[in-house]
Amino acid sequence: xxxxxxxxxxxxxxxxxxxxxxALAVGDSLGALKRVALREDAPALAIRGIAMAQLGELVRAKxxxxxxxxxxxxxxxxxxxxxxxxxxxxxLAARDLGWPAKTLEAARxxxxxxxxxxxxxxxxxxxxxxxxxxxxxxxxxxALDKLExxxxxxxxxxxxxxxxxxxxxxxxxxRRARAALARAALAxxxxxxxxxxxxVNSASLSLDAPAxxxxxxxxxxxxxxxxxxxxxxxxxxxxxxxxxxxxxxxSIVALARxxxxxxxxxxxxxxxxxxVSRDALVARAFRGKRADESYRVRLRVEIGRLRAxxxxxxxxxxxxxxxxxxxxxxxxxxxxxxxVEQKHGAILGLLADGESWSSSGLALALGAxxxxxxxxxxxxxxxxxxxxxxxGRARRWTSSALQFTTILLLPAALPID
Numbered sequence: 001x002x003x004x005x006x007x008x009x010x011x012x013x014x015x016x017x018x019x020x021x022x023a024l025a026v027g028d029s030l031g032a033l034k035r036v037a038l039r040e041d042a043p044a045l046a047i048r049g050i051a052m053a054q055l056g057e058l059v060r061a062k063x064x065x066x067x068x069x070x071x072x073x074x075x076x077x078x079x080x081x082x083x084x085x086x087x088x089x090x091x092l093a094a095r096d097l098g099w100p101a102k103t104l105e106a107a108r109x110x111x112x113x114x115x116x117x118x119x120x121x122x123x124x125x126x127x128x129x130x131x132x133x134x135x136x137x138x139x140x141x142x143a144l145d146k147l148e149x150x151x152x153x154x155x156x157x158x159x160x161x162x163x164x165x166x167x168x169x170x171x172x173x174x175r176r177a178r179a180a181l182a183r184a185a186l187a188x189x190x191x192x193x194x195x196x197x198x199x200v201n202s203a204s205l206s207l208d209a210p211a212x213x214x215x216x217x218x219x220x221x222x223x224x225x226x227x228x229x230x231x232x233x234x235x236x237x238x239x240x241x242x243x244x245x246x247x248x249x250x251s252i253v254a255l256a257r258x259x260x261x262x263x264x265x266x267x268x269x270x271x272x273x274x275x276v277s278r279d280a281l282v283a284r285a286f287r288g289k290r291a292d293e294s295y296r297v298r299l300r301v302e303i304g305r306l307r308a309x310x311x312x313x314x315x316x317x318x319x320x321x322x323x324x325x326x327x328x329x330x331x332x333x334x335x336x337x338x339x340v341e342q343k344h345g346a347i348l349g350l351l352a353d354g355e356s357w358s359s360s361g362l363a364l365a366l367g368a369x370x371x372x373x374x375x376x377x378x379x380x381x382x383x384x385x386x387x388x389x390x391x392g393r394a395r396r397w398t399s400s401a402l403q404f405t406t407i408l409l410l411p412a413a414l415p416i417d
Contacts, residue, residue, distance in 0.1 A: 020047045025155075027193040029054040042071035046083055053090050062090050081110035085123045092129055095361040095396075101130065121147055121156060128163050133350075134365045137170055158187035158196050165203055174207060174226040181207075212242060215270055215335040222339065236332040237313060239269040248313050248331065260285050261306045268316065268325040272333040275324035347376050351386055351399035358396055 016035045023031035029051040036044040049064030069083040084107035091099035108123035124147050131140035144167070149160045161184035168177035181204050188197040211225045223231065232238060237248045244256040246265060255262040263285045267276055282295045285302065303323060307316050315326045327333060350365055351357060363373040377397055380386035388397045 017043050017047065020044075020051075024050055024054070026191075027054065027195055042068050042076075042079065045071060046079070046086070049083070050086050053086065053093070058090050058094050062087060065090070077110050078114040078116065081107040081114075082116075082119055085111070085119060085126065088123070088126050092126055092133075093355065095133075095355055095357040097130060097134060097361045097364045101127070118152060118156060121152055122159075125156070125159055125163065132163065132166055132170070135367070137167060141167055154187045154191035155193055155196060158184045158191060158200065161187060162200065162203060169203075169207070169225065172225065172229045172232060174229045178204075178207060210339045212339055213337045215337055216332065223336075228336065231334065231336065235329075236334045237269075237327045237329075239266050239333070239335045241266055241335060241337045246310060246313060248327075248329075251312055253309055253313060255309065258305075258309070260302050261309060264302060264306055265310070265325070266335060268323060269333050269335045272325045275319040275322050277322040279322075281322060347373070347380065348385065348399055351397060356389075356396035356398050358393075362397070 016039075020032040020035040023029075023035070024047060032047055032051040036047050039045075039048075045064050045068035049061045049068060051061075052058075052064060053061035065083045065087045069080045069087075072079040072083065074080075084103055088099060088104040088107070091097075104123055104127060108120050108127070111120040111123060124143060128140045128143045128147075131137075131143060140163075144160075144163060147160060149157050152160065161180045165177040165180035165184065168174070168180060181200060184200045185197070185204070188200050207225055209224070210222045212223045212228050214221050214223050214227075214231065232247065235249055237246070239246050241262075244254070244259075244262050246253040246255065255265070264281055267281060267284045278296060278299060281299055286295060286298065303316055303318075310316070312328070314328055317324050317326050325333065346366055347362060350362055359374045359377055360370055362377070363370040366373060377386060377388070381388060381397075386397050386399050388395055390396050
């Protein structure tokens with residue numbers, strides 16, 4: 001949250017406001033509220049709003065911050081900018097990803113122009129977090145490069161390192177992520193904010209949780225993220241069922257938008273080096289019960305498309321009973337599958353962050369229509385894998401407890417078509 005300081009809008013504040021601001025800076029929300037709970041002046045409204053946000057009362061916090069911004073008025077742009085940044089943080093916590101990014105950028109520029117480097121950096125951090133949530137990793141990394149962490153206070157350094165770690169995990173750079181989390185833990189301990197240290201510990205635990213299953217010709221075993229990184233750096237031909245990719249030594253064929261082709265290649269890869277019957281391929285790709293002549297023709301068409309797509313990495317050869325996958329190089333073929341088989345993995349990956357998501361926020365993060373997202377949420381709710389509360393626009397979704405990391409299920413964790 002926005003830091004506490006002894007001035008707001010360039011005006012020296014009384015001792016109660018100063019004490020409340022210092023309490024906020026160390027995460028003592030109740031202590032801050034005790035000092036300003038009955039006050040209606042602009043600085044007090046802002047502090048009350050930030051405190052309520054820290055306590056999870058996001059709707060009331062948003063209303064208080066908007067009242068504070070109006071009370072400061074146009075003659076105090078710095079103070080209004082701080083209120084806008086705090087409101088943007090509330091929107092992020094509520095997974096309101098449609099909150100106007102231009103407003104946050106304008107607030108950041110105002111804070112920087114007034115010499116408030118710490119809160120300007122916090123605004124940049126919020127921009128990075130939003131980009132990360134919607135899967136725009138390259139943009140998030142470019143925005144993060146504009147942040148200089150050295151002069152920041154410990155809490156802000158910890159937040160910075162958490163974002164560095166999150167981007168590294170999404171890119172499957174696990175050793176880099178571990179180093180960033182170690183720095184974040186040091187900064188969080190120095191800041192003395194228990195909630196921040198808990199967030200660092202939670203991120204660290206995800207590195208050692210089950211992340212995927214490796215399915216090969218001779219074995220199936222569970223992998224951690226570090227094991228996945230090593231596998232993708234190996235010379236094996238990897239069929240990635242988490243991200244719908246086929247990859248080998250840096251070459252990638254993306255099939256996220258071609259589900260029939262991916263169903264065929266994953267079936268062939270799981271059977272490799274043996275072939276797969278036409279009946280089995282029809283059942284997997286088209287959900288047909290038996291390969292009659294119409295299905296055989298359709299299968300031949302899709303096999304031709306698959307051969308064209310896989311040409312840099314592998315071929316598909318017809319056999320007497322079906323088809324077999326033939327890698328261009330005599331390497332091992334591995335299927336990388338989710339830790340448990342389930343539909344709508346990307347939505348579960350987003351819900352697993354512990355926050356309450358709206359269907360519109362999930363649709364924006366996934367790049368899908370809201371109706372498609374709502375149907376998926378209804379299916380997850382019916383199966384007990386997600387639960388909702390509220391009605392209408394206030395309806396929010398959370399996940400049931402997951403015992404594995406969902407990094408590989410998040411949108412744009414790896415290149416997709």
